[in-house]
Amino acid sequence: MTALKEVSSNRSFGGYQKVFSHDSKELGCQMNFAIYLPPQAEDGEVPVIYWLSGLTCTEQNFTTKSGVQRYASEHGIIIVVPDTSPRGCKIPGDDDSSDFGIGAGFYVDATQEPWNKNYRMFSYVTKELPEIINSNFAALEECQSIMGHSMGGHGALICALKNPGKYRSVSAFSAICNPIISKWGQKAFSGYLGSAESANWADWDATELVKGYSGPPLEILLDQGKADHNLTTELFPDNFISACKESQVPVILHMRDGYDHSYYYIASFIEEHIKHHATYLKA
Numbered sequence: 001m002t003a004l005k006e007v008s009s010n011r012s013f014g015g016y017q018k019v020f021s022h023d024s025k026e027l028g029c030q031m032n033f034a035i036y037l038p039p040q041a042e043d044g045e046v047p048v049i050y051w052l053s054g055l056t057c058t059e060q061n062f063t064t065k066s067g068v069q070r071y072a073s074e075h076g077i078i079i080v081v082p083d084t085s086p087r088g089c090k091i092p093g094d095d096d097s098s099d100f101g102i103g104a105g106f107y108v109d110a111t112q113e114p115w116n117k118n119y120r121m122f123s124y125v126t127k128e129l130p131e132i133i134n135s136n137f138a139a140l141e142e143c144q145s146i147m148g149h150s151m152g153g154h155g156a157l158i159c160a161l162k163n164p165g166k167y168r169s170v171s172a173f174s175a176i177c178n179p180i181i182s183k184w185g186q187k188a189f190s191g192y193l194g195s196a197e198s199a200n201w202a203d204w205d206a207t208e209l210v211k212g213y214s215g216p217p218l219e220i221l222l223d224q225g226k227a228d229h230n231l232t233t234e235l236f237p238d239n240f241i242s243a244c245k246e247s248q249v250p251v252i253l254h255m256r257d258g259y260d261h262s263y264y265y266i267a268s269f270i271e272e273h274i275k276h277h278a279t280y281l282k283a
């Protein structure tokens with residue numbers, strides 16, 4: 001069993017907000033994750049929601065800014081928040097920019113040198129981390145959902161679309177919905193996966209993946225601020241919605257007047273998202 005080291009523990013809404021560190025086999029480095037344990041987890045196993053954060057984040061951003069603990073406590077759900085990339089691997093160039101390398105793992109499994117040894121965030125968040133959570137906490141193994149923001153919103157979509165049946169529901173705030181046509185996505189995919197000509201970028205793009213989705217019914221909730229300065233240059237939610245319609249995958253899109261890309265926006269609607277996931281996790 002993977003050894004966990006408790007980094008912090010704070011009482012919150014009748015439960016505990018904790019951070020643990022551990023050695024990751026997939027990523028070849030020490031990683032932190034945050035976990036909110038609701039009061040209900042003291043009496044038995046409860047469902048889990050994984051949250052994937054965006055560029056430049058650690059496990060702290062969502063944990064300290066979203067206000068999720070109140071709603072996780074109310075619905076009796078564990079919330080797990082991983083970091084956004086490996087850290088401390090000292091790969092040349094890994095801290096040169098905010099949209100590649102440290103803080104920008106993009107939730108893919110890199111195939112290109114020198115990134116392919118450590119940058120395996122997809123396998124980390126879909127396999128290694130759930131195994132750790134299921135074996136160390138009061139988590140209901142077959143009862144998990146996933147959500148995220150921006151790079152992490154896209155991460156949540158691909159984790160669900162590439163693993164039919166693994167998640168009961170998926171939701172995303174300001175997701176980079178079609179990374180193969182966005183600057184952030186093109187930079188990340190070129191570096192981690194190789195050029196568009198040599199690698200199949202479509203295998204890691206939510207808008208492309210949903211066109212071929214044939215798994216069990218999946219509830220997708222997309223949330224987008226209309227005043228988000230990245231909306232027309234990086235995010236492309238309309239492309240994802242059209243692809244869902246084309247492939248008859250049900251999707252709900254909320255467009256929010258005046259809201260931007262920040263955690264002030266996320267905090268305003270996190271309650272709705274937790275409620276949405278609770279419906280499927282408790283069904």
Ligand SMILES: N[C@@H](CCC(=O)N[C@@H](CSC=O)C(=O)NCC(=O)O)C(=O)O
Binds near residue numbers: 149261
């Ligand atoms: N300036 C950076 C982008 C930084 C940024 O806005 N990060 C967002 C996520 S963006 C998409 O993944 C974020 O969540 N920041 C943390 C916070 O606490 O607000 C760039 O242009 O690369």
